[in-house]
Amino acid sequence: MSVKSGRAVRLGMAAKSALIVAGLCMLAAMAFAFSQAGSDRRLITPTDPGVRGGGPGAGQALSGLSSTQTQTFTAGQTNFTTPFVVPDPANSTTGGLGPVFNSNSCSSCHAQPAAGGDTPDDLPGASGTNELFSVYQLDGATNTMPSFETTNGPELVARFPWMLNNPTVPDGSVHQLFTVTGRSDATGCNLAQPNFSQAQSDNDLVFRRPIETFGDGLIEIVENGVITAQATAECSNQAQTGVCGTVSVDPHNGDVNRLGWKGQWRGLMTAAAEELNTEMGVTNEWFPTEINQTQGCVFNPVPESGTNFIPTIEFYDFTGDPERMTVFMSFLAPPIPANFSQAALQGQTEFNTIGCTNCHQVSYTTPAMSSMGTFMESKTINLYSDLLLHHMGNCLADNIVQGSAQGDMWRTPPLWGAGKRAFFMHDGRTSNLITAIEDHVWNSTVGTTCGGSYAASEATDSVSAYNALSSQLQQDVLDFIRDL
Ligand code: HEC
Ligand code: HEC
Structure with missing residues (x-):
């Protein structure tokens, strides 16, 4: 579907330049337009309905597991x-x-709305908390909380794009927030936290928020060729849509990586093992060395989590933590959408018409045969992602090159479950769906484009088409996403 031809985009361009010229913020431009739906022509301002409460939710196992699979899921x-x-x-x-x-x-x-999920909903009025506040000084630890972590904000993981004090040399890695110094179970360790305030004042600090893992077991088995074919199809339409996704390729064997904000992970096992090491500092058979080996702070033989060779225990206890956690995640069912309201059904049509589906591709199908059982076979999964990387422009760039992803590239995040997300975008910058949409192209909060030399966002046409919709139809798109 071409979003360049036709009325939608001409209006979109007009709306966009009007905005820039007038220097108005996006919300003001969209506000108080007359609704075209209904006979009463109501005056509406599109509003994010907010985190969807009640059921249906997420966090349950796929249906069809055997009893031992269920046991293993529960153990994991x-x-x-x-x-x-x-x-x-x-x-x-x-x-x-x-x-x-x-x-x-x-x-x-990974807690929202259930174990395995996204960063907790700790917005004012919600019951969740930023859990890092109950962890950082646990058991006597002497950590201070970096200023970018807030009690009502997302849990953020920090990276430095450049080496501290050496802004021409790329770094890009995670810098852990806390150390075990002061903990009663780490006597003698004396290790300082990284200097986040210096990194912040050097403009050398970027963030990522957690990604929910519901349905990932199905995502990881989608065949490579299905994803590369999608990339080929997108790129052959690039002249009309401006969209051409890049496959995240494993340089070792050509496999298609697909998890993580930059599509950096092939599957759950790699992600779990690396997360165990990166987020918690637990060495394992995949990552057997401590990230930090400061003398006096390393207390255990490595790997700390590994195959258990004692044959008297249950079979599912034999392997290490990454394996057990992986079985849990790979059997987590996809989030269940609400029954679409009339507005959401209309929004679903618009979501397609204005080209959101060029990247938020509606579905993929899993292979015909799975050794896990028929419950994973030939399943059409409505994930709303092509699992490909896209150039998203200066305002989203984090300047980190990771695998196939350049400094301005991000993997399209699946939108299934988005109805229950408290924070959006890779850095959890907003809890407002409207800001998330506008920020595909520019920084809508301050109403500007951003400095930098990256190409324009591939989502430019589609966001222009969104802005050209009547406020009622924009509302329908928001309602649709909050029903996912
Ligand atoms: C401090 C917060 C934090 C903790 C603790 C944490 N994660 Fe994550 N998780 C993240 C962030 C941030 C990302 C996104 C990483 C990226 O793409 O750079 C992520 C991404 C993931 C993904 C990728 C999901 C997808 O669909 O792309 C998996 C799988 C995952 N984590 C598993 C785990 C497991 C297993 C553990 C425990 C061993 C864990 N995480 C602990 C923050 C956390
Ligand atoms: C060019 C591909 C592309 C198009 C077209 C596109 N998106 Fe996205 N979308 C992305 C990427 C990539 C991200 C993640 C960007 C980031 O976090 O920096 C994203 C993020 C989102 C998010 C936030 C999800 C989350 O969990 O953080 C929402 C909501 C969303 N898109 C909705 C839309 C809507 C609505 C449209 C149509 C108006 C649209 N997108 C068009 C690629 C696209």
């Missing part, structure tokens, strides 16, 4: 939700935290 859920401590006695599944870490359990960051 325990690993995913149990807090880790520093000491690691033999066969412990909860030892190995630190020396540096961001939090002490997977579910402290």
Whole structure:
């Protein structure tokens, strides 16, 4: 579907230049337009309906698991939700935290609306909290909380695009927020936190928020060729749509990577093992070395989580934490959408017409045969993502090159479950769906484009077409997304 031809985009361009000329913020431009729906021509201002409460939700297992699969799912859920401590006695599944870490359990960051999910809904009035505040000084730890973590904000993981004090040399890696210094189970360790305030004043600090893992077991088995074919199809329409997704290719074997904000991970096992090491500092068979090896702060033999060779325990306890956590995540069912309201159905049509589906591709289908069981076979999954990388412009760029992703590229995030998300975009910059849409192209909060030399966002035409919709139809799009 071409969004360049036709009325939508001509109006879109007009709306956009009017905005820039007048220097008005996006909301003002959209406000108080007359509704075209209904006979009463109501005056409406499009509003994000907010986090959808009540059921249906997410967090349950796929239906069709065998009883041993259900047992393994439940055991893995325990690993995913149990807090880790520093000491690691033999066969412990909860030892190995630190020396540096961001939090002490997977579910402290992956919790919304259930274990496995997104960063908790801790917006004013919600019941959640930014869990990092209950972790950073736990057991006597002497950490201070970096200013970018707030009690009502998303849980953010920090990266430095450049080496601290050396802004021409790329860094790009995660810098853990906390150390075990001062904890009663880490006596003798003396290790300072990274200097986040210096990084912030050097403009050398970027953030990422957690990504929910519901339905990821189905996403990871979509065949490589299905995703590359989608990229080919997109790029052959580029002249009409401005959209041409890039496949995130594993340089070792050509496999198609697909998880993470930059599409950096092939599947759940790699992600879990790396997350265990990066977020919690727990060494494992995939990442067997401590990230930080400061003398006096390394307390355990490595790997801290590994294959358990004691044959008297249950079979599903044999493997290490990454494996158990992976089984839990890969059996998590996709989020269940609400029954679409009339408005949401209209919004779904518009979402397609204005070209959101050029990237937020409605569905993929899993392979015809799975050794896990028929419950994973030939499933059409409505994830609303092409799992491809896109150039998203200066306002979203984080200047980090990661695998196939350039400094301005992001993987289209799946929108299934978006109805229950409290924060949007890779850095959790907003809890407002309207800002999330406008920010595909420019920084809508301050109403400007951003400095930098990256190409224009591939979403430019589609956001222009969104802005050209009547305020009633914009509302329908918002209602649709909040029903997902
Ligand atoms: C401090 C917060 C935090 C903790 C703790 C944490 N994560 Fe994450 N998780 C993140 C962030 C941030 C991302 C996005 C990473 C990126 O793409 O750079 C993420 C992404 C993921 C993804 C990718 C999901 C997708 O669909 O793309 C998986 C899987 C995951 N985490 C699993 C885990 C597991 C397993 C644990 C526990 C061992 C864990 N995480 C602990 C913050 C956290
Ligand atoms: C060129 C591809 C592309 C198009 C077209 C596109 N998006 Fe996106 N969308 C993305 C990417 C990439 C992100 C993540 C960007 C980031 O976080 O920096 C995103 C993020 C989002 C998010 C936030 C999801 C989250 O969990 O943070 C929403 C909501 C969304 N898009 C809705 C839309 C709507 C509505 C349209 C149509 C007006 C649209 N998108 C068009 C690629 C696209």
